Each structure stands twice: as structure tokens, then as C-alpha cells.
Amino acid sequence: MTTRTNSLKTTMQTSKNYEVRDPQSSIETQTLAINVGPQHPSTHGVFRMNVVLDGEVVTSLKPVMGYLHRNHEQIAENMSYAASMPYTDRLDYFNSMTNNFGWALTVEKLAAIDVPERVEYVRVIMAELTRLVNHVSAIGFLLNDLGAFFTPVLYAFREREKILDIFEEVSGSRMMCNYFRFGGLRRDVTPAVLEKIRGIVNKFPAFLDEFETLLTKNEILCMRCQNVGILPRDLAVNASITGPLLRASGVNYDIRKVDGYSVYNRFEFKVPLGPKGDVYDRYYVRILEMRESLKILDQALKGIPAGEIMAKKMLPFVKSPRNFKPPVGEAYGRVEGPKGELGFYVVSDGTAQPWRYHVRAPSFINLTILEDMCRGQKLADAIVILGSIDIVLGEVDR
């Protein structure tokens, strides 16, 4: 902890001089303290920033969160393991499948459950589809923050709808999927669904190309995003930033590669890395990650085996999940969520309820470096930087 604070301080000192006032000038100016949020069009929910502005330049920015706090961890400690599954949907409500994945992985680690192969493949497919949904809408919302009047976001949502239709077909719900179970899935995927996913995978690159034609080389987008909100590599590592934000700063760290959890080590894919770590890199790394996800999806759809969708050990608990009592111990399971490392820490005392349950939420931890990135930038940039972090308040506040 101490090392981190120290390094934060040094970065503050070495970061460029943000004082804009002329010391020789006789004109007296005042700074303007302004509350951006909690009701503001661009804070992605009930998030508040206490910003101090010198003209248009941000001199200090304090994130204020907690408006959406709903005691997620305490609630989970008072109910059975399986009952927490639908609650994890509400963490990052854009990526319920990945949240389910993380929680299922943790409990499987705790209780040493072997998962059938077909389940692993379906999980990977769902997780990668979720990544597509998240990244495409994150870019859309980033463009909204940049002031493009909803056009990119609506293009993105057109594609998102197709994937949400798949989620609805497999799980019964578009966003709150609650699809994963410990040791398996709630239901099997039908061949028709796999065919539909194949159709999406085939058509998505064309959509990405269209999206990129409109955005990547757009001069205003380049002007607004390049060299704005640079996150230095060291600061990113020291502040334990994860996900596309970290990779845009050039750190090769992807839990799918590092842990190789589930069946990820069977697939060929690469980890795109940004050269500078500014908003533009975060935008483009997300585009490249979507292209890599499509590669994974392609391989997974080709290699998906037939078989059971529930581990033998867990079959007795399908009808009576409250009887599931994992052995005494602790486990930390993590997945590479679209926003970063999504980890669940759970301590079991041998009863049907977890003794301690903790979520390592990537949105929350990525938000900690917001001030370091925004100081010295314009107010308009601060909004864009917040958009490029890609937070979901359901996860930040829990």
C-alpha cells in the first residue's frame, strides 16, 4: 500500500504543469467548484465528480461514489451460494454472463468441482459474446461523451440487440441472464442457437469495419482522443488497473492468458497493446479485442463437443441448491471481464452460506486513477476520460 501511495505522489510531481494562471498578471481570477453529477447526462449513472475548474481546466477532481450501494456483499453472506448468482447479474448489468462466470468459477474452485467440457465451451462463447456487447457499447457511449449525437451508440446497439437475442434464447432474459450454475449451466444450448451465434460471428467483422470507417480516422475523434488522459504504464501497474485500460497503456496482462482458466488455453488469440495509453488507445484496443474475441468464438464454435451440461458432483444440488455446502476453506476466482479483472473472494465455514464474500470490481478499481488522468485537462476531456474508463455504477457501488 505504501509503495503505491509513494508512486502516485511521484507521478503527480512529474506530471506536466497544469497551472494556467499567469503569475505576473494583475487580474484576479477564481476557481470554479462544480459538481458533475450525480444527475448528469454523462456520468454513466449516479456518479459524482467534485471538479475544481480554472477556466475550463480541471485542477482537482474527486470522484464521489456510493449512490447505488445496495449491500451486495452482505446480502450474499446471508443467503445460499446459488442464490447469489442472480445478484451477480446486477453487478455489471451489461455483462451478466461474465459475472456469472466469475462466481461459478470461484465456487467450483472452493468445492473442487470438475466442469464438463461442453459447459466450458458454452461459457467461453457466452463470455466472449459479452465482451463484444460491452466493448461495442462502451465505444458507442464514449462517442456520446465526445458529443456525437447518439449515432454511434445506436449503431452499436443494433449489433448488441442481436447478441442479447441470443442471451434471451439461452437464458430467458436479455440482460439479467442468471445462466451459469456451479458445475454447469441452467440449460443446454440448442444447435439452432449455435447456428445463430455462427451467423453473428460471420457478420460482426463487417460491422466492425463499417464502425471503424466512420470513427477510427475521423479527424475530430483523433483530435479529441489522442494524447488526452494519458495513463503511464507504471501508474497503471501500481494502481492495479486491469482490463483494456491496462493493455492500452502497453502492459501485456490478460487473465485469459495468465491463468488460462476454463478452456482459454486451447484457443489461439492475441492480446492487443496500446503504444501510448491515451483515450484513443483505449478506444482502439477495444476494437482490436473485439476482433480477437471473434477469433476465439470462431474456434469455440468449431470445437464445441457434445456432452453433459452439469457436473456429476453437482447433480444432487440442481433441485435443492440450498443443501450445497462446500468444504471449509477459501477461494479467489477471477475472470478477464470486459472491464478488467473481475474477482470473487469467498470464505466458507462449511455451512450453506458463505462466511465472507467479496467482489473485486474492475470498474471500481479502475476509477481510482481518474483524478491522475484528468488533472490539467479540460472539463470536456474529463468527461471523455471517464467514458474511456468504461464504468458501470452497479459494479462500482455494489
Next chain:
Amino acid sequence: MEFMDQIFVNLKSTVLTLAGGFLPPWAVILLCAAISLGVIAVIGPVTMMYLTLIERKVLARMQNRIGPNRTGPWGLLQPLADGIKMLTKEDIVPKNADRIVHLVAPILIVIPALLVFAVIPFGKNMIPADLSVGVLYFLSISSTTTIAIFSASWASRNKYSLLGGMRAVAQMISYEIPMVLSVVPILLVTQSLSTGAIVRAQGAYGGWGWFVFTPWGFAAFITFFLCAVAECNRSPFDLPEAESEIVAGFHTEYSGMKFALFYMAEFMNAFTLSALAATLFLGGWQGPWLPSWAWFFIKTYALIFIMLWFRGTLPRFRVDQMMNLAWKFLLPLSLINILVAGFWHFANPPLAIGGSIAMLWASGWIFTRLNRDYTPEKRTYLFGE
């Protein structure tokens, strides 16, 4: 053809002749003015109402949506429904606001927007008041909008409003300069400030002698149009009311009909500035086959469509970038353009065409070079295993 072209003019003179039968001459003169005033007073708000509908429809189509279609056929009654909603909404004034200025600002902003309709030539012989200083009148009246916007933002006692107002003042004053300077070549060539005379000067080649077809006219048109977009605070220059940054900018604290008045002024400004651009550069009502007023509206709405297209596609500039564009690119370009217009006027045709294109291209290239830091970087992305 001639009948259709002059139908509105003839209608007016018929009414005046009939009225002349039983009214004294001074009353006929008053009636003549009243008819023009009445037409403007109707056209202004109706244009604004239907521009909102057009904007929503066009943007919807650009965004894979349908747009309003519940109220009347193709949503044609939507503006009326919106108007009724605006009129019946509660008028909220913040506790600490300067009540008088807060009330006056939306009125002040609409008046210049309506006044400038007077010098717009809607068709042949269809100019409400052909002032000898028409262009000057237009530019000076429309520049008073800045005061109204700033008083609205200041009176609201809201920090977002204040930021929006500051941005608005900086932006509108900056963009007024290249806008006025880009009109100067036209004035040089036509030797007149009257909008009617400027349109008549573009009547060569059977109605195709538009100034936009000359090199200096083209450069001036681009400059003027960009400045016009910035003047009426439309995307990508919508910083004073940037929704994603400062909520609604200078009209954050306005609701109901006061808010509607800001909207009305914005849309009427968009219309009048497009109309002025069409008048100055696109030949106004000049054009073959169709009636003159039809040409005028086609050109104006084409320019408005381009404004909507901007809104549907482009992200917003940042404050400093917006100022850079005005001061470092548009202003020097419009200054050089005045020289080019003079060169065009005095040189012989082959040299004039080649020389002016070369001068404009070279200066445009140099100004882009000078602002090199703002051109996009090319980047290579590595892939980790």
C-alpha cells in the same frame, strides 16, 4: 412559368389594389407593410416548428430509427403537440436567479432572429425590405444574439449555464470575424451590400453564375458556412449547449415556453444563416426551370440538411480546438481570400483561374501545416501472446 414565379407578388398586389378601392393611400402603405410583416411572423415560427420535425426525422433515418410517426401522418402534427406541451409546462425560475434578465433573455434572442428575415430575398421581387445595406444589417442584427445568450447564462445563477455562456461568447465573437471577412469578396465583386443586388449579380449563364463556382467564392462559401454552423451553435460547434459536458449550457435553467424560445431562435438562425449562405454564394433564387422561390427554398433546405448531417455524424470539438480553427485557419484563409478575389477581378481569365486556385490551395496547405500538432497521428499496435 412567369405566373408561378410571381404568384405571391401578384397576390399581394391584387390584395393591395382591392384595398386601394376603399382605403386611403396611407392605409394601403401600412397594409403593404403589414402583409410582409405578417408573412414573416408566420414563416419564422412555422419554419422553426417544422425544422424540429425535419431534424428529428433526418437524424432518425441516419441512426436506423423511424423518428416521430405517432402524431398525425408521418408525425406531421408532432410540432403542434410539442408546442402545446411547451406552453403548458411549468415555468421554473431558480431561487437566486436575476428574475428580470432571466425573463428578458429568451425574448431578446428571438427578436434579432425574426428581424433578419426582412432582408432575405425569398424569390424574384419577393424581398420584404431590399435595404441598400442588407448584408450589413443582417450581420449586425444577428451578432446581438451573443448578448442575449450571455445574459441568459449569467441570470440563471448556475455554474453550467455560466460555463456555457462563457463558451458562447468566446465562440460567437471569434466566428463572427471570419464570417464577416468571408462575405467581403462578394461585396467587392458586386459592389453592393444589398442582398437583392447580390442575387441579381449571380444571374449570368441563364441563372448559373453562382459565386460558389469561382475559386474565391468556393473558399468563402466553406468559411462562411462553417462559421454559420458555429454561429447558431450547432454540432460540431455546439459547445455552448454541450449536453454531455455542461448539461444544457446556457439554457440549463429554462423550461417551458422560455426554453422553446431559445430553441426557436436557434432554428430560425439556422434557417436564416442557410438562407443568407444560399443568397450570397448559391445564387439565391437564381436557377433555371423552377420558380424562383422554389429554388431559394431548395438551396436553403439543402444547406440545412448539411447542418443536420453534421449533427448526425460528427463528434464535438473541444474549446481550444474550436478557437484554433477560427483564429488559425478560417481567419487567415478569409483574409487571403479577399486578396484572391481582387486578383481574380483584375487578372485575365486563364491566369485568374489558375492563380487563384493555386493561391488558395497553397495557403490552405500552409495553414494546415502550421497547425501540425492537431493532425492525427498514425499508430502501430503490438500484440502480446
